[in-house]
Amino acid sequence: MPIKVSVVVPVYNPGVYVEDCIDSLLRQSLPPDEYEVIFVDDGSTDDTPARLDALAAAEPRVTVLHQENSGWSGKPRNVGIDTARGEYVMFVDNDDHLGDEALERMYDYGTAHGADVVVGKMAGKGRGVPVELFRRNHPRATVENAPLIDSLTPHKMFRRAFLDDIGLRFPEGPRRLEDHVFVTEAYLRAANVSVLSDYVCYYHVRRDDASNAGFQRFDPGGYFKNLREALDVVEQYTEPGPLRDRLFRRWLRVEMVERMRARRLLALPADYRRELFGEMHQVVVERFGPGVAAGLQPTQQVVAALMAADRYDDVEAFAEWEAGIALTAVPERVAWEDGTLRVGFSAEYTSAAEPMTFVAGTPRTPLDGPPEDLAAAIAWVSADTAARFGQATADLLVRERASAAQYFQPVEFTREEVPAGDDGRVRLVLHATAxxxxxxxxxxxxxDALVRVRLGGWTKECRLGPAPRGARPTPSAALAGGHVVLPYWTSPHAHLALDVDRATGRLGLGALSLDEVTASGDRLRIPLPSTSPATAPRPPCASPPPTAP
Incomplete structure (x- = not known):
């Protein structure tokens, strides 16, 4: 039987964290003779080499290769590519794991759409992963019609012949961002990229001790030297103009501006902050024209302008102001209707624990150079954000607590501008039903139910709640979609959560009245509250989410 997928796992001292990875690879729904697993041990000094050798001796689909330490993951992945016999090559890190059907689903989706690259939905356990990219399936994605550039980790499936035809391999040696160089070129040269979003394929896991390679402090000089190499790839395969600016914007936004914002900046040692800032400033003035920062959100534009002007102290002051901004979401209705759980809520941003207010009625004006001071920066952000109120969005996601798998739910919402005093300032409140x-x-x-709101330069999530005790809706359990689903309020914070198939042992008895309980001798008879939805929802996986054109 031809090998469909070769899974390549670079390995270096994972200890016990490799066990979840191994288990998930052996549980795959793809028949064992249709995929192989190649562990490339990069000079581990723990017990992992012996563990993997024993595994390979017992499992015909597993191969283990040993080599001297190369300093990073690039060379082990390249060795894996050269050894692979599969039609596709899938890269997995040794402390992450796959969904049980990941290889089968990604392979079938990729072959159905002739994809050179298949991007499977990711879940982050203590790690950030793209969210908007996985809102829906994209059978034919490009860097122009989908936010592919937001996902530059290598944890994807690549057609082996495609990699060989264009001679694509990872940069080797001790370095950072080798995956950015590799994945960016793959995106820009692929005939097609397919994004599978209706199943969590990849679980990106932060170790309990935060010892993952990507969590170690990096040398700013080396890091931004490697970042320039990714920018070189973009320049090689695009022309100057809006597309190149939009792609460059990803590195400005994610690798620079976001590192200089709010608590993420303030949590770093003071000397390290300044060292990072100095390297970022050099990249900004060397490589980015005005069109790159112009497409950022208001708060991001302020940080980028201050960065270009080499004004670190003002960046720090702006971060201290932003650190006080948070999202609140208040539940208003939770009830079963025709096989779905209708969840009503309102959401708004707060600043320093008070409702955030904005200058209303001011037309949008471009940011003309860096703001004069912190007050000017805040005033411009307030006015520009108010002018963008019509772009604010609200979403509700459900996230499984143990695995971090999450899914967007359909939401309808309205925007309400609420006067906030006599000076013309307003609050923005989003009213939504999911x-x-x-x-x-x-x-x-x-x-868990989470609310996600995008407004101006902020995209924040929060748990839905707390719900005021006196007005707390208490829907019963329902047998729906093949599951027993019990909505409940967590203790002590009163956030909305859903118990699926009695994971917590809750019975939902809080809404019973005393006259519903009967006693007979030493026994009590209590009716279990439940709902039988009028219209049973479709069974799991019967229909995927909407497909992007």
Whole structure:
């Protein structure tokens, strides 16, 4: 039987964290004779080499290669590519793991759409992963019609012949961002990239001791030297203009501006902050024209302008102001309707624990150079954000607590401008109703309800709640989508969560009245509250989310 997928796992001293990776690879729904697993041990000094050798002796689909330490993951991945026999090559890190059907689903999706690259939905356990990219399936994605550039880790499936035809391999040796160089070129040269979003394929895991390679402090000079190499790839395969600016914007936004914002900056040692800032300033003035920063959100534009002007102290002051901004979401209605759980809520931003207010009625004006001072920066952000109120969005996601798998739920929302005093300032309140489909709750466990709001330069999430005790809706359990689903309020914070298939043992008895309980001798008879939805929702996985054109 031809090998469909070769899974390449670079390995260096993972210890016990490799076990979840191994287990997930052996549980794959793809038949064992249709995929292979290649562990490339990069000079581990723990017990991992012996563990992997024993595994390979017992499992015909597993191969283990040993080499001297190369300093990073690039060379082990390249050795894996050269050894691979599969039609596709999938890269997995030794402390991460796959969904049980990941290889089968990604391979089938990729071959169905002739993809050179297949990007599977990711979940982050203590690690950030792209969110907007996985809002829906993209069978034919490009860097122009989908936010592909937001996902530059190598944890994807690549057609082996494509890699060989264009001679694509990872940069080797001790370095950073080798995956950015590799994945960016793959995106720009692929005939097609397919994004599979209706199943969590890859679980990106932060170790309990935060010892993952990507969490170690990096040398700013070396890091931004490697970042320039990724920019070189963009320059090689694009022409000057809006597309190149938009791609460059990803590195300005993610690798520079976001590192200089709010608590993320303030948590760093003071001397390290300044060292990072100095390297970022050099890249900005050397490589980015005005069109790159112009496409950022208001708060990001301020940081980028201050960075270009080499004004670190003002960046720090702006970060201290932003650190006080948070999202709040208040539940207003939770009830079963026709097989779905209808969740009503309102959401708004706060600053220093008070509702955030904005200057209303001011037309948008471009940021003409760096703001004069902190007050000017805040005033411009306030006015520009108010002018963008019509772009504010609200979403509700359900996230499984143990695995971090999450899914967007359909939401309808309105925007309300609420006067906030006599000086013309207003608050923006989003009123929303979400329809939670039990079919999205694909496994037993506790699923938390999270609200996500995009406004101006902020995209923040928060748990839905707390719900005031006196006005707290108490819907019963329902048998829906093949699952028993019980909405409940967590203790002590009163956030909305969904118990699927009695993961917590809750019975939902809080809404019973005393006259519903009967006693007979030493026994009590209590009716279990439940709802039988009028329209049963579709079974899990019967229909994927909407597909992008």
């Amino acid at each position: 329809a939670v489909d039990p079919a999205a709750l694909t496994r037993a466990g506790v699923w």
